[in-house]
Amino acid sequence: MPIIGGAERLPRTVWWLVLARAVNRLGAFSVGFLTVLITSGFGVSVVAAGAISAAFGLATIPSRLLGGVLADRLGRRRTIVAGLVACALAQAGIALSSSVAMVAVFAVLLGLAFEIYEPPSQAMIADAVRPAQQAQAFSLFNTALAVGGMGAGLIAAGLGRWDLRWLFVADAVSCLICAAVIRLVLPADPPAAPRRAGEPAQGGGPAQGGGPAQGRRPAQGGVSAWRDRRLLVLLLSGTLFAVIFMQVGMAMPLALARRGLEAADAGLLSAVAAVVMALCQPLLRWTAALSHHAAMTSGYLLLAAGLAGYAAAEGLPGHLAATVVWSAGDVLMFGRSYALVVGLAPPDARGRYLSVFGTCWGFATVLAPLCGTQLLELAGPAGLWGGLALVCLLLAAAQLTVIRPLLRRQDSRTMVGV
Incomplete structure (x- = not known):
């Protein structure tokens, strides 16, 4: 692996994940305008709109846990793509909603899908890099979020003046683009290892780019x-x-x-x-x-x-x-x-x-x-x-x-x- 400045270059898998996250964050500006859309578009009180936004926030907690379970059982890439497509569908649903009840339903569905992307992305980074590179890779992944947010604010300022619903449309499109990038350029999930009778299921797959997990603890299926x-x-x-x-x-x-x-x-x-x-x-x-x-x-x-x-x-x-x-x-x-x-x-x-x-x-x-x-x-x-x-x-x-x-x-x- 090439060396720059005494440090190994990060694998291409990490850079593709960073790029995909920046693209996704570039479009992820709609959620901040959810309350405004509800109050201005449907004449609902600020308190009611705040309750719907709070429901979205609470739904993101089980969303992240679901992403972790699916990442280990279904596979990293499949879970990332599924989560992004689910987000796109929920955002499109908000944009097309004709009542505040529909907005509330799709907002909760968006929350349940919103964080599915995170755990498998982080797990894929951990699989792809050596232990000494993990801190740098995760920090770069976080920076992509911050840098993408700068451009997101500019896009929101433009589309938001036109029609707030277009913010959710643009966000849905960015999720689909991100899902396509992940699906096309990242390595496929390895097939699940065959199990013997009585042997617990194991999710995820072998580490990518880091070789076999020698010297690590043995896999523990179903670990809590x-x-x-x-x-x-x-x-x-x-x-x-x-x-x-x-x-x-x-x-x-x-x-x-x-x-x-x-x-x-x-x-x-x-x-x-x-x-x-x-x-x-x-x-x-x-x-x-x-x-x-x-x-x-x-x-x-x-x-x-x-x-x-x-x-x-x-x-x-x-x-x-x-x-x-x-x-x-x-x-x-x-x-x-x-x-x-x-x-x-x-x-x-x-x-x-x-x-x-x-x-x-x-x-x-x-x-x-x-x-x-x-x-x-x-x-x-x-x-x-x-x-x-x-x-x-x-x-x-x-x-x-x-x-x-x-x-x-x-x-x-x-x-x-x-």
Whole structure:
């Protein structure tokens, strides 16, 4: 495999997945306008529209779990394609709905399909790369989401002025394009291994690009990720991180307005964060020698510094500088968390482990608006960002004093980069 700058190139499978995710994210701007479509198109109250959006958010939690189960049993590529096509059908249904009841049904169906794509994509990345490359690959996968979101905002601004229904049509088209790319260019799912009588079923397939899983634990058919205490600890810390991360998007417009700045400047800060994430990707090779725990601790400290910068900032320049700091921390730690999860999972249960860990974003979708608005109301912008910075410091301490000893003590043989 070719070497650049002392680091192996990522396999083509990873780059195709990154490209497909960027294309899909480029079109995934319709959900943010669901409430507006319901209120303006059908004359429904904001409260009722919010309840439908909340139902969509709750449906994404079992969606991700379903994606993990299907990834291990049906196959990675088949599950990705099925999830994207299901999303396209649900979005087309919303665009064609003639009543608010139909919109509500299709919104829930969209939620049930929305996250199916994630676990098999992440599992396919874990299958395709060597353990030392997992953090870089997962970080790049996350950056594709941020960069695609920049273009998504521009497309939404154009189509949204014409007719909000066209946002869902464009999103459906992007899902179908993404599904076609995945189906045509990624390796097919390997056939299921024949089973002997009494032998449990095993999902997924052999690692792609990494050779046989020598030295790993034997495959464990039917393993329950929810019974792995190490994974649940990572899920808890991941949920806290997700709540903090989502505040930057959800609470930032309100916090800026409280300080007399333009709420729309939150879009500028989001664009700066995406640029920083993209520019920092080559720098990950310099931190490859760090253990996952050391990198995540450093990332939490950078997040704390950036959020503290928000707490102290009064004008836009201070907010921009703080955005650069926390974005660098996000790049440093995001891929490491998923690499830790992959290190815990038996080879045939990677999809399920990643899907369970990924529910932290579903939980955060419910918790973040409640926590952010309450903190902002009680303590103002300085209290909101200062409190979140303190939580980041606690997470940094927990990474070294609780999570690392727990993972080492229970199964040090399965850890990568510890």
